[in-house]
Amino acid sequence: MPEMPEVENIVIGIKDFIENKKIVDVEIIKGDVIKSPSSDEYRKLLQDKIIKSLKRRGKYIIMSLDDGRLNIIHLRMTGKLLYKQENEDIDKYSCVIYHLEDKTKLIYADIRRLGTLDLITTDEISRLKGLYTLGAEPLSSEFTIGYLKDCLNKSKTKIKPFLLNQKNVAGLGNIYVDEALAISKIHPERKANSLSDEEIEKLHQAINLVINEGIRDGGTSFRDYRNGLGEKGSHQDKLYVYNRKGKECRFCDTLITKIVLNGRGTYFCPNCQKLNDDK
């Protein structure tokens, strides 16, 4: 479900409500989303702990507790983190509820239950490979044109799967990859190592642009996404290609095409994003 701008909005929206509050109880409704430790251990270890901070890295949410442990939350496709008053109704698909000391609650809800919760010590971070091996964050000082160029030149895969690989750039997902490629006018099947310097520069700029605008617009609520307060984002109204099959390209009026690339629905403008035979 949520990509970096959506996760960022969730974290920014609720962190001030939950930081420095004590978890008085953890209610486990669908325990299979807890990957480690066991559900019982998870509940016991979180009871009476204070939430010191809530942060984001890539698409991961990192909740730091006052005993040094980290509650690592990944929403995958349909996970939600919702902050509510204790007397408010809970989501039908609630899996875990953290009851806080001030009669409020934080709910992890997930229709498909592909999301994951892991409570670990800081020494154990390397066990979560996806978190441990994340590449540079868009908009960060680490994410330079040179960094992107080095990664691209080491890769023989197509540009779309390259950008979806979190080891290269952290936080991009299916929507923002298609958008960044549309803005930089690069065909999704181009080989990563075939991009010219000029194209790399345009792609770098486009990634930062779509991520920045996605955050500013409160995320993309194409289907299930809601922020931590249950509100929709508005970036779905500004998409160039994603979910716009058969509609006119905003740059040239050609109709948007959809293909399946590495198992993912992929949208692009066949006129703006050409695939040359020699590339």
Next chain:
DNA sequence: GCGTAGACTTGAGTCA
């Protein structure tokens, strides 16, 4: 080591 299909899981659909 690298790149690519398949698996996980459940509900929605300008479905048909």
Next chain:
DNA sequence: ACTGCTCAAGTCTACG
């Protein structure tokens, strides 16, 4: 209304 089929914001594993 009910049925069935396709597709979905992500990542890990297995295989060639």
